[in-house]
Amino acid sequence: MVAITIKDVAALAGVSVATASRVLSGNPATSPDSRARVVAAVTELDYRPNAQARALRSTRSDSIGLLVSDVRNPFFADLAHTVEQAALAAGYVTLLGNANERKEQQDRYLDTLISRRVDGIIVAPLGDGSGSIRSLITREIPTVFVDRTVDGLDIPSVTTDSEAGIRQAVEHLAAAGHTRIGYISGPQATSTGRDRFAAFTRAIAGTGLSQDPELVYFGDYQAASGSAGVHALLQLRRPPTALLAADSLMAVGAIAILHKLGRRIGADIALIAFDDIEWFALLNPALSVISHSVEEMGRIAVDMLLQVIDGAKPESVVLPSELIVRASSSTPTSPASGPSLRTN
Template sequence: MATLSDVAAEAGVSPTAVSRYLNNRIDLPQATRDRIDAAIAKLDYRPNLLARRLSTGKSEAFALVTPDIANPFFAELAAAVERQAHANGYSVYITSTGGHADAEMNAIRRMADSHVDGLIMTTNRVDDGSLANLLAGRENVVLLDEDIDGVSVPRVFVDNAEGTYLAAKHLIAMGHRDIALIGGPHRLMSVNERLAGFTRAMDEAGLPVRPGWVLLGDYTRDYGVAAASVLLDAVDPPTAILACSDYIAIGVMQVVREHGLSIPNDISLVGFDDMAFAALVDPPLTTIRQPVAAMGELAVKHLLALLEGQTPAAETRLPVELVTRQSVAPPSRKALK
């Protein structure tokens, strides 16, 4: 294998100059940079990563903590983080926690042990204070998608309330008055904000938000099944359901079919996320599109800024949009009686 000295000899410079060039610690004339790059390519030189990390004091790696990499939403988010990190010379270590507190805390401790240069944290549970205590005072951390109370680090979220506001307004404009909402865990930031957006749209239309028609549990297909079963088994079911994730919406679709009903003829449905499968299900799902790739990319940019001693915005909210497909129609005459 070619060595640093081999590259230096080929390029006609000192080994120290090559080392400093590779570590971005020297400003060389373009002609010199070109000779070093050409020598590296010709000799197929591979830097000694361990030596480089010892020299720079950096691992050149980030940690991404995600609740469930099998979930298409978090998989897309992780892919965006990896792309942006790799483009800037960083590897990404991904921990899929399954929503378990111990796994989340272990990932944070690994950062404290200098195994990574920074951490992008996503969670799907309400913190009991444990995560906040571990993150308190730590640098080079960015929160993504969900908040953790008591932590002062840059955050990247979407406009959750605007999303459900647009969804509810769309259902109301289509003639629906009896609208239910199925959401994630009670007290989670996104859940509270999406409920607030829904409530705002209903209030503006002079429509009641029935307590029995707001069901909060998990952002999962299984919870969509359980909640939709409760709603459709009622004597007076809603004519429309706003599912606060596309995964929940898939569960709702299953229950609607099991009850011998159809979407949107018997009940209308709106999701939240716009995962790739949303356009492929039958009927194609009307949903709120989150800019998932932009979220992941911005989180990495914020982390890089922190590493460079800069101060990113304390909180960034990315816009969402309503994507209309075929899962919403005016309520049937039978439902209006």
């Protein structure tokens, strides 16, 4: 690689390195003449300041890190997109990392982002507060949790209150006559996995439906576990007549295997997914979903991070969720035993 440094620029412009640096950083203490000559030199040499050296000296890098748990999950892809656009508008470039739902990989990226001295980090965390997550606190690195949190860590967060959406989903299914609802849960190592499972448990109890523990399958938020979950649930002596998947990827896996088994979604079995993904509305039957706003979440996360970087301590934000009923859950299944087909 050919290195062009500020020295080359200064030499060509006939000024000192200090003056060149001032022009480059927009310091007003420069003469119009110097400015013109430095700018010309920069253009001619196609000079790019070395961000490493700059950051080393000035302790800010105008960049933030965003660590998501799985880029292939459309929810996180959308989140990455909004965060990036919001950050760009505020003058920050976003370095995106992908933890791949694995703790070691999360630690690895966190270490990288820390050692690259990003100005702040937005992370959808995984696991307990051990490992590199802890360093964020001890090193006082501006951090915001998004979508997920870690118990016991005092870090501002933007999350979704899954309670309302899940309760609506369960009540909707109960109203359609379902008494045995299968739940494909997210991993209990994530706060969303735990929260949504707890919300489901409460909703089931509140609606008086079967609390058979066999109706819960613990997946890992990836497609294959959605398929495995459906497979396991349908093998039960008394299989569920409706399914609730805790994220979009597991829903995809569920749909795939239901197709393969020839079960008609919305007719033979009802299905509702957490996360409102554009594609879900295009399925036939369209998928009922529990929706929450990823755009809002992304914007708020960036906003909060900027505040933290400025030394403030913003309040955590909890966004609402709600059920959107589409065809995948609207056709009532007549359960073997259930006569009560109410509507609300």
